[in-house]
Each structure stands twice: as C-alpha cells, then as structure tokens.
Amino acid sequence: MPTQAVQAQPITNAFSSFTQFWEDVKAIAGPYWYPTKPGDRTFPDVLRAWGMLILLILLIIGLVGVTAFNSFVGRYLVDSLIQDRDYDKFLNTLAVNIVGLVLVTLLVGFSKFVRKKIALDWYKWLNNHILDKYLSNRAYYKINFKADLDNPDQRLSQEIEPVTNSALSFSATFLEKVLEMTTFLIIVWSISQQIAVVLLAYTIIGNFIAVYLNQTLSKINQEELEFKAEYNYSLTHVRNHAESIAFFQGEKQELNIIGRRFSNLINNTERKISWERGTEIFSRGYQSVIQIFPFLVLAPLYIRDEIDFGQLGQAALACNMFAVALGQLINEFGTSGRFSSYVDRLAEFSNSLEEVTKQPENVSTIKTIEENHLAFEHVTLQTPNYEQVIVENLSLSVESGESLLIVGPSGRGKSSLLRAIAGLWNAGTGRLVRPPLEQVLFLPQRPYIILGTLREQLLYPHTNRPMSDRELKEVLQQVNLQNLLSRVDGFDTEVPWENILSLGEQQRLAFARLLITHPSFTILDEATSALDLDNEESLYQKLRETKTTFISVGHRESLFNYHQWVLELSQDSSWQLVTVEDYRRQKATEIATNxxxxxxxxxxxxxxxxxxxxxxxxxxxxxxxxxxxxxxxxxxxxxxxxxxxxxxxxxxxxxxxxxxxxxxxxxxxxxxxxx
Known part of the structure; x- marks a missing residue:
C-alpha cells in the first residue's frame, strides 16, 4: 500500500498541476475571448477577435490541405517522368506543383501574419486590462505589503507579451501539426496499413516521453523567470539608490549581492542547457527512426513490383513530413513549459491585484465621509495587519483656514494619520470626515518627481492646465528656484530630474506645485526637512497666504511658528490637542520643573x-x-x-x-x- 501511494502521487500532482494551469489560462484568456462582465469588451471587438481567429484556423486547414495535395502531385510528377516518360504530362504536373508551392508560401505567410496580429491585439488589451487593475483602487500601493509577490514591474513589462505570443504560437502550431500528422497518417494508411499502425503507436509513446521530459523543464523555466526578475531588480536597486551607495562606499557589497543573484541565474541556465540537450537528442533521434522505417518496410514491396516508385516516394515523403510535424510538436511542448511559467506568474499577479483591493471581511474599518472639512470622530487607527494600535479614540476637527502640526516620537504614527486621511490605511474604528481627495494636495518628505518636462513637473498632477512661461517663471521665483531654467533648455525639456535636483530643490519644486494648484487642503509630511530656516519660513508664509487649510508633520521647533494647533501623539497611543501657545508653555514648564x-x-x-x-x-x-x-x-x-x-x-x-x-x-x- 505505501508503494502504491508513492507511485500515484506524481500522477495526482501532474493532474492537479494541469488543472490549475487550465484554470489560470481561462482566467487570463476568458475576459478577452469570452467576456462575462459588463464593460470588459465591446461586442464588435469580440466579434473582430473571433473573426480573425476563425480566419487563422481556415488558413491553417488550407495550408495542410495544399501540403497534402502537393504530396500527390509530387507522386504523379515522379510517375510521369520515370514510368510514363511523358514529357507533356510531366510539364503539366510540374505546373500544378508550382502552383501548389506558391499557395503554400502564401498560406504560410498570411497565417503567420494573422497569428501575430491576433497576438498583438490580445497583448494590447491584456496589458491595458492588467494595468487598469494595477492602478485602480491603489492596488499598486497595497500590493507592496504582499511579501510573497516579487517584482510586479517585471511582470508588467516583460511577462504579458510572451503569454499572448506563446499562446497563439502554440495553439496554431499544435493545430497545424496535428492536422498534418493526421493527414499524412491517412496517406501512409492508403499505401501501407502496417506502417500507419506502427507510426501511430510510435507517436503515442514518444509524446508520453516528451511530456515527462518537459515537466522538469517547465520547473526550470519557472525558476529562470524568478532569477531573472531578482537579478534585474538588483541592478535597478543600485540605480535608484546610487547616491546612498556612493556615500557608504558600498560598491563591493552591492557587487556581492548582484553576483549572488547572477550566479543563481547562471546555475539555472546550465541546468536548462543540460535538459534541452537531452530533449533535442530525443527529438532528433525520434524523427530519424520515422524517416528510416518506411524504407525498411516498403523497399521489399517495390522490389517485388507490388507498389510503384511514386508510391514509395510519397510514403517516404509522408513519413518524413509526419516526423517533422511530430518533432515540431514536441518542441512546442518544450516551449509550452515557458508559456505555463508566464501564465502562472501572470495569473498570480492578477489574482493578487484583485485580492488586495477587496474589502476584508469580518474586520472593522474606519468609515470615511466626504465633506468640506477634516475631522476624526472617535477614530482608533491600526496598522493594515491589525497588529498594532497607532492612535486610540482620536477626536478632533480642523476647520477651513486652520493649521495643525502633528508631533510625537518617531514611529508613533504621525505619517500613518496622513495615510488614513489619504485613504491608504483604514484599519480600525470610528469615522473620518475629509474633503474629496481631488481638493487635497500631499507633500511628502521626498517629493514625487515624474518622468517628464519641467512644465509637467510643475503642473503635476494636472499637467493639462494652461499656464504661460511667464506665470511659471513667477512661481519658480517665489520658491527660490529662479536659477533652475539656466540649467535646462526651457520648460519643455525632459531630463532625469531626480539626478539633477537636490532634495531641497525637489521640496521647493513641490511647493511650486502647491502654489499653482491652490488646493483647499494641504498635507505636509516633513516637507521642509531639507531646507534652511529662511527658505522654510518663506514657503510657509506663501502657504498661509493661499488661505489653504494645512496639516504638517515634523520635528523642527521652527514649525510651531506657522501653525495654530498641535496634535501630540504619545508612545501609549494616547494623544493631546492644544494650541501652539499652550504646547510651548507646557514644554517650557516641564523643562523648568525637571x-x-x-x-x-x-x-x-x-x-x-x-x-x-x-x-x-x-x-x-x-x-x-x-x-x-x-x-x-x-x-x-x-x-x-x-x-x-x-x-x-x-x-x-x-x-x-x-x-x-x-x-x-x-x-x-x-x-x-x-x-
């Protein structure tokens, strides 16, 4: 009994793996080919996709049919030349053969064109579909807290196109080669049933061996994608943190990290080369036996004049075409291992995007109400995993035109409150009243620098706002960035801004956006930490002149000069809300007393x-x-x-x-x- 259980396990695993693979394929292909949700795809788009797919199938059927027809034409061509010795008949047959070859050439070209066109259309739709899920409901932010999902950027940029391309390539090749093998098997059957039966049995055995070989190759392909993603990420990480690495002189350590990941990739590639070598030897040897076998059986029949030379040639050609088709089919099964790896990773990514955007069940969340002011009503805020309470039973209101400074020890949730206002964190209880997010501008400690021109940097996130160069220059003057234009060729120049702007300049650029946007509410998280006191005072003064309601997080003593209220968070999740004057008086008294x-x-x-x-x-x-x-x-x-x-x-x-x-x-x- 134990031995039987161990033997049955691979079969069960293979079946469950195939079932899961098929479910993943349906999840990825279903919305494109058979949409069930409203708004997924318009009916004309679906009809066009199916029309192109049907055209591809007809082209493949036509290609196989013309190829089979050409085998008969070749047989008659040989007979007219060797047996009949009829030159006119030979020329007529040759003309037909030429037409058949031209048709095969055209059908091959058009079938590949249609196949690639379908793959491209599917890729465009699937890429937009996944990107929409990625950028909806802040999934791109929430997915960073999912530790078991690696490198979402690579999955988006490098692992969607191979899914559609491989799916169409495998499906079209599979259909074409199965039809070819069936057609040529019938042709061989008409000449020698013995050979046809042996070919059929030989094919079944060979495919079982090919599936076994490709199971391990599929796992190797899966590991290859993961190792490549890790290696690419390590290089991107160095580029994104180049200045920090330079300060620490950490080049040697970074080289070791990159070297380890590259070594994993090389080891995996060596394993893959070894397995591909075995698969290639098997495939070539398998085809060679098929090509030799018909001569062993049919040669005696030809010698005894039981078949003519044309039949011998047609049978040999049919067996050769059968062997080539079978070899290509086996190779496609090998390629399908990589395809299944791409499908598995893309399905995992898509499922994770859906999972992180779902509202958790049986857990408490902070209720959010949109009004033209900001208030916390008995809010207890927790970390997203509900493991730590950040602040407990917070109640306060910030009315229009007021300003609030949030202070407290590091790690006590000052920035977490801002995440709650932005709707990024909602674990906890109570009610949060806030204005619509379109009326709120967030200024983090490290400003977000987009990939674009200076004009787009200043106008972000509303880059279509009409503003003249003169108006933009005035804004730069107000934030003490008037010299920035001397370093670039105008407002419409695109350069790597993160590399040429210091952190202080980036923070002033963020204030420029604020002066352009004129939001009703502004949230500042250590937004002046890299500025000197004079620049900080100037920017906060201009912020107050905009009459916006603003909330700041910071440690600097100077920030008290620009706010009316102070919210102090404590280590025990308690809090106090006092005026700036009362808070300063408290601290002065504490220092004087103790x-x-x-x-x-x-x-x-x-x-x-x-x-x-x-x-x-x-x-x-x-x-x-x-x-x-x-x-x-x-x-x-x-x-x-x-x-x-x-x-x-x-x-x-x-x-x-x-x-x-x-x-x-x-x-x-x-x-x-x-x-």
Missing part, C-alpha cells in the same frame, strides 16, 4: 529700570545634552574651524533646528548648549 541632565537653564535678566514680566515663550529653553564641535558643525552650515573660532570668542550660533547655541566654557561642561 531639567534634564547636563542642561543649562538660562532666564533673561532685564535691566533694573524695566519691570520683571513673566518670560516670553521660548525664554526658558534647554537641551537634553550639550553638543560637541563636530555635532554643532552638522547642525549648522559652518566649517569645523569656524565653529571652534566662535566657541573661543563666545559667539552664539543658530542651528538648523531654529535654536540658538552658545559654547559653555565651564571645565565641567565644555559643550554647546541652547540659550
């Missing part, structure tokens, strides 16, 4: 003739620890020598964080501290 270690508290001392009023906000300041000269250099734009000079002279220095620092020469301190 000064951190190594902190200087400096209170302004007023002249004797002035009354001692309560200190202004920011009078009481502190720092967790003093800064060294090196740390101070990183916090400012000064050189290390200048930092040391200012320390010795007792000069104060303003850092990028907006605070002013002075060097404490106390022998127990010897650090830069906030004042």
């Amino acid at each position: 000064p951190p270690e190594n902190t200087e508290i400096i209170i302004d001392v007023l002249p004797n003739n002035q009354s001692q009023n309560p200190p202004e906000l920011g009078t009481i300041t502190g720092t967790i620890a003093g800064l060294s000269h090196k740390e101070m250099q990183e916090l400012t734009d000064y050189s290390l020598a200048s930092i040391r000079s200012r320390a010795s002279l007792g000069k104060s220095t303003t850092g990028k964080d907006g605070f002013t620092y002075r060097y404490n020469k106390d022998s127990k301190v010897l650090k830069w501290v906030k004042i």
Whole structure:
C-alpha cells in the first residue's frame, strides 16, 4: 500500500498541476475571448477577435490541405517522368506543383501574419486590462505589503507579451501539426496499413516521453523567470539608490549581492542547457527512426513490383513530413513549459491585484465621509495587519483656514494619520470626515518627481492646465528656484530630474506645485526637512497666504511658528490637542520643573529700570545634552574651524533646528548648549 501511494502521487500532482494551469489560462484568456462582465469588451471587438481567429484556423486547414495535395502531385510528377516518360504530362504536373508551392508560401505567410496580429491585439488589451487593475483602487500601493509577490514591474513589462505570443504560437502550431500528422497518417494508411499502425503507436509513446521530459523543464523555466526578475531588480536597486551607495562606499557589497543573484541565474541556465540537450537528442533521434522505417518496410514491396516508385516516394515523403510535424510538436511542448511559467506568474499577479483591493471581511474599518472639512470622530487607527494600535479614540476637527502640526516620537504614527486621511490605511474604528481627495494636495518628505518636462513637473498632477512661461517663471521665483531654467533648455525639456535636483530643490519644486494648484487642503509630511530656516519660513508664509487649510508633520521647533494647533501623539497611543501657545508653555514648564541632565537653564535678566514680566515663550529653553564641535558643525552650515573660532570668542550660533547655541566654557561642561 505505501508503494502504491508513492507511485500515484506524481500522477495526482501532474493532474492537479494541469488543472490549475487550465484554470489560470481561462482566467487570463476568458475576459478577452469570452467576456462575462459588463464593460470588459465591446461586442464588435469580440466579434473582430473571433473573426480573425476563425480566419487563422481556415488558413491553417488550407495550408495542410495544399501540403497534402502537393504530396500527390509530387507522386504523379515522379510517375510521369520515370514510368510514363511523358514529357507533356510531366510539364503539366510540374505546373500544378508550382502552383501548389506558391499557395503554400502564401498560406504560410498570411497565417503567420494573422497569428501575430491576433497576438498583438490580445497583448494590447491584456496589458491595458492588467494595468487598469494595477492602478485602480491603489492596488499598486497595497500590493507592496504582499511579501510573497516579487517584482510586479517585471511582470508588467516583460511577462504579458510572451503569454499572448506563446499562446497563439502554440495553439496554431499544435493545430497545424496535428492536422498534418493526421493527414499524412491517412496517406501512409492508403499505401501501407502496417506502417500507419506502427507510426501511430510510435507517436503515442514518444509524446508520453516528451511530456515527462518537459515537466522538469517547465520547473526550470519557472525558476529562470524568478532569477531573472531578482537579478534585474538588483541592478535597478543600485540605480535608484546610487547616491546612498556612493556615500557608504558600498560598491563591493552591492557587487556581492548582484553576483549572488547572477550566479543563481547562471546555475539555472546550465541546468536548462543540460535538459534541452537531452530533449533535442530525443527529438532528433525520434524523427530519424520515422524517416528510416518506411524504407525498411516498403523497399521489399517495390522490389517485388507490388507498389510503384511514386508510391514509395510519397510514403517516404509522408513519413518524413509526419516526423517533422511530430518533432515540431514536441518542441512546442518544450516551449509550452515557458508559456505555463508566464501564465502562472501572470495569473498570480492578477489574482493578487484583485485580492488586495477587496474589502476584508469580518474586520472593522474606519468609515470615511466626504465633506468640506477634516475631522476624526472617535477614530482608533491600526496598522493594515491589525497588529498594532497607532492612535486610540482620536477626536478632533480642523476647520477651513486652520493649521495643525502633528508631533510625537518617531514611529508613533504621525505619517500613518496622513495615510488614513489619504485613504491608504483604514484599519480600525470610528469615522473620518475629509474633503474629496481631488481638493487635497500631499507633500511628502521626498517629493514625487515624474518622468517628464519641467512644465509637467510643475503642473503635476494636472499637467493639462494652461499656464504661460511667464506665470511659471513667477512661481519658480517665489520658491527660490529662479536659477533652475539656466540649467535646462526651457520648460519643455525632459531630463532625469531626480539626478539633477537636490532634495531641497525637489521640496521647493513641490511647493511650486502647491502654489499653482491652490488646493483647499494641504498635507505636509516633513516637507521642509531639507531646507534652511529662511527658505522654510518663506514657503510657509506663501502657504498661509493661499488661505489653504494645512496639516504638517515634523520635528523642527521652527514649525510651531506657522501653525495654530498641535496634535501630540504619545508612545501609549494616547494623544493631546492644544494650541501652539499652550504646547510651548507646557514644554517650557516641564523643562523648568525637571531639567534634564547636563542642561543649562538660562532666564533673561532685564535691566533694573524695566519691570520683571513673566518670560516670553521660548525664554526658558534647554537641551537634553550639550553638543560637541563636530555635532554643532552638522547642525549648522559652518566649517569645523569656524565653529571652534566662535566657541573661543563666545559667539552664539543658530542651528538648523531654529535654536540658538552658545559654547559653555565651564571645565565641567565644555559643550554647546541652547540659550
């Protein structure tokens, strides 16, 4: 019993694999050839596709028929020349043979043209169909959280076209060769039933062997696609992160990573070459036996004058054509292994796109309402996998024209709240009221730089907006990018912007989009982190002049100057909403009451003739620890020598964080501290 179970397993696996493969083919081909959902395909398009497919089938049938006819013409041509010795009959038969050969040539050309045309039309539709699923309902974003799906970009760019091309090629070749084998088998049967029976049995056995050989080859082809995708991604990864790699001097490590992936690809290719060698030897040997066999059987019959020379030649030609057709069919089965790999990966990709866009069942989600203001009503936000609570029972409202700054420790969900506003994350409970997303502009820390011209960069996402060059120049002037035009040839030049613009310039470019778009609501996630304080102040001032309602996420102290409200998120998922003035007063009191270690508290001392009023906000300041000269250099734009000079002279220095620092020469301190 155990032995039988082990033997039955391959059959079961092969059957289940074929069943799954067929289901995948139906899932991919069904919407094109037999659409069932409204809006999938128009009836004229479907009718045209089927008309071309029927034409292809008729051309293949005609090709096989003319080829079979030519075998008889060739037989009569030999008989007229050798047996009848009739020159006129020979010329007439030769003319017919020439016509037949011309017809075969035309039919081959037209059948391949129609086949490729069908494959191209199918590819265009399938590519648009998958792209539509990819870019609908933000599937392109959600699929990044699906760890078991690799390289969606390669699946889109390199693995759709082979599906349609291979499907048509295999189907057309399969139909043509099966018809040829059947036709020539009938011709051989009419000459010698013995040979026909042997050919039929030989074909069945050979196809079983070919299927067995191609099973392993299919697995190798599947691995080849995966290894190629990983190798291509490693090269793309280096290009996308070239600057970081250069800073870290990580070329050697990157070379090792790329080398490992390339080695996997080479090993797979070597395995494939070995298996293809065996398959090729089998296919050639298989054809050779078929070509020799009819002579062994028919030669004695010809010698005894039981058949004529034309029949011998026709039988030999039919067996040869049968062998060639069978060899090509076996090769197509080998190619079908690659086809099945493409089908499997494309079906997996398509199913994943549908899966990530489905609303999860039996889980709570935040209800979203569209109105002309922003409010969280008892919102508890969780990570998409529902494993962590980000903020609990949040209730606040941001009215038109107001501004809110979200602060808190790193990793506590400040950016996650912005994802919830954008509709990217909705795991949790409560109700979110927000304006339509068309009225909201998001400015992330690293702005999105599109592939396009400078005009399109500025007008994105509404690149068809009519704006003159003069208006665009004025916007560049407002964001301190007036010198950008001197580096490119006008607004309609397309260059690799991510490579020529620094992060600070990219952030200013994002503000230029804001000034052009004039959104009702603006969301800024560390949108000025790469800017100096003067540029930041200028851009926020222009943002406030637009009368837009804006929400910022950031760590900089200077951001408090541009907002009315502060939402502070805590480590325990709690929160507080206060005015900027109250928040600053809280922090100043905390520092005054519980000064951190190594902190200087400096209170302004007023002249004797002035009354001692309560200190202004920011009078009481502190720092967790003093800064060294090196740390101070990183916090400012000064050189290390200048930092040391200012320390010795007792000069104060303003850092990028907006605070002013002075060097404490106390022998127990010897650090830069906030004042």
